[in-house]
Amino acid sequence: MPQSRRLTAIIEREGDGYVSLCPELDIASQGDSLEEARANLIEALTLFFETADASEVAQRLHSDLFVTQVEVPVRPVERGIGAYDSGRTDVSERAEELLREAARDKVSLPLVRSKDPGKLNLTNAEIEDLLT
Numbered sequence: 351m352p353q354s355r356r357l358t359a360i361i362e363r364e365g366d367g368y369v370s371l372c373p374e375l376d377i378a379s380q381g382d383s384l385e386e387a388r389a390n391l392i393e394a395l396t397l398f399f400e401t402a403d404a405s406e407v408a409q410r411l412h413s414d415l416f417v418t419q420v421e422v423p424v425r426p427v428e429r430g431i432g433a434y435d436s437g438r439t440d441v442s443e444r445a446e447e448l449l450r451e452a453a454r455d456k457v458s459l460p461l462v463r464s465k466d467p468g469k470l471n472l473t474n475a476e477i478e479d480l481l482t
Contacts (some may be wrong), residue, residue: 375410
């Protein structure tokens with residue numbers, strides 16, 4: 351009879367599907383449904399144990415894994431990202447990073463001048479498009 355090992359599976363909705371992760375081995379999979387993501391992760395883990403040698407399993411296995419919840423303070427955010435100014439949203443750090451990436455990759459993005467010359471402003475829809 352084959353041995354079995356109990357591992358952690360973290361499954362998260364991402365877009366129209368689900369992503370599954372086994373943090374003990376850092377192995378991930380995905381699926382269109384929660385059940386499919388779970389089954390695909392089991393398959394990926396099974397294949398890993400079938401093909402990996404003992405040293406690779408030992409190297410990847412994180413046996414001291416603790417799953418808990420934490421509570422952290424967060425600032426309230428209205429719809430969209432950042433603070434509002436006449437229907438415009440100041441660009442957040444993430445949006446600024448996306449803008450830098452777009453500039454590096456020579457992708458054109460619609461920008462709107464800000465009252466503050468140190469900031470760029472985008473509409474809420476433009477920022478949501480950038481972040482998706």
